Amino acid sequence: MKQITAFIHHVRSADVIDALREAGYKNISLLDIKGTLKPLGEQELAYSAEAGVVISEVQLSLVCDDNQVDEVTAIIRKTGKIGPNISGWVYV
Incomplete structure (x- = not known):
């Protein structure tokens, strides 16, 4: 069994x-x-309580059999992609 966790928009x-x-x-x-997407610079941190650009995402988790990992990650990547490479992460 494997747990798959994905961060998607x-x-x-x-x-x-x-x-x-x-x-x-x-x-x-x-x-x-x-x-957060990118941290603020050192000078900006001195004047801000924010750590950087904050975005809202969904964390999706599910458990599947070992032989289903490739199929599940392919589905998540195909349907979850929104554009740039930083648009989501999938962990197994």
Whole structure:
């Protein structure tokens, strides 16, 4: 068994969940999270309480059999991609 965790943008979360359910995957956990894209410089930190550019994302987690990992990650990557390379992360 493997746990897969993905960080995706809110606008893609419904499509990712629908695609996973259509493929037969259930028991998917979702969390609303905040993340940072790039930290502020040293000078900016002296004048700001923020750590950098903060974005809202969804953390998706599910557990699958070892032989299903490639299929699940492919579904998440295909339906969760929004554009630039920094648009999401998938961990196994």
